[in-house]
Structures are given as C-alpha cells and as structure tokens.
Amino acid sequence: MSASATPRFRAPSRPGALADAALPTDPIHWAGSETASRWSGYLEGAGLSGERAADEVRAALRSTCLGVHSKS
Numbered sequence: 405m406s407a408s409a410t411p412r413f414r415a416p417s418r419p420g421a422l423a424d425a426a427l428p429t430d431p432i433h434w435a436g437s438e439t440a441s442r443w444s445g446y447l448e449g450a451g452l453s454g455e456r457a458a459d460e461v462r463a464a465l466r467s468t469c470l471g472v473h474s475k476s
C-alpha cells in the first residue's frame with residue numbers, strides 16, 4: 405500500500421495507538437495491527453507488527469542460546 409493511497413476502510417484507532425504496548429513482556433512478544441507504529445489498524449500494520457515481533461523473538465532466542473553456550 406503506498407503512502408498516497410486513500411484506503412476505503414478507515415482504521416478506528418489513531419496511528420500507533422498501542423505502539424507502546426508492543427514492548428515485550430518477557431517471554432511474551434506482542435503483535436497485532438494496533439501495535440504497529442505505521443499503518444496501525446490496517447492489514448499492512450498487522451504484517452509489519454508480525455515481522456517486528458518475529459525479529460524480537462529471533463533476537464531473544466539468539467541471546468538465550470548464546471547465554472547457554474557461554475556457560476558451558
């Protein structure tokens with residue numbers, strides 16, 4: 405979706421309404437369109453938030469694995 409597109413659907417929340425709520429609550433990583441800082445309330449925001457949450461989980465797993473390796 406381009407920034408100049410005029411969506412027919414109007415998202416009910418203001419952009420990034422729950423972006424602060426997207427902060428991880430270890431071990432839970434939040435996703436969902438309303439947590440997106442861009443395109444919040446739209447499908448694009450849902451996809452972006454999913455990618456962000458997946459990146460967070462990947463980084464958390466990496467640091468956990470590195471922690472296990474450094475102890476052994």
Ligand SMILES: Cc1cc2nc3c(=O)[nH]c(=O)nc-3n(C[C@H](O)[C@H](O)[C@H](O)COP(=O)(O)OP(=O)(O)OC[C@H]3O[C@@H](n4cnc5c(N)ncnc54)[C@H](O)[C@@H]3O)c2cc1C
Nearest residue numbers: 411412413414435436437438444445446447448449450451
């Ligand atoms: C009528 C309508 C028209 C829309 N039209 C557009 C449009 O034209 N373009 C656009 O970009 N966006 C549109 N949207 C918005 C778009 O649908 C949403 O932004 C998007 O689906 C949000 O995705 P999500 O993954 O964040 O949440 P959701 O799609 O709501 O997914 C959440 C999922 O979690 C599940 N769930 C909830 N609670 C639990 C639980 N306790 N345990 C397990 N599962 C649970 C739900 O069943 C659901 O499947 C529209 C929305 C509506 C309502």
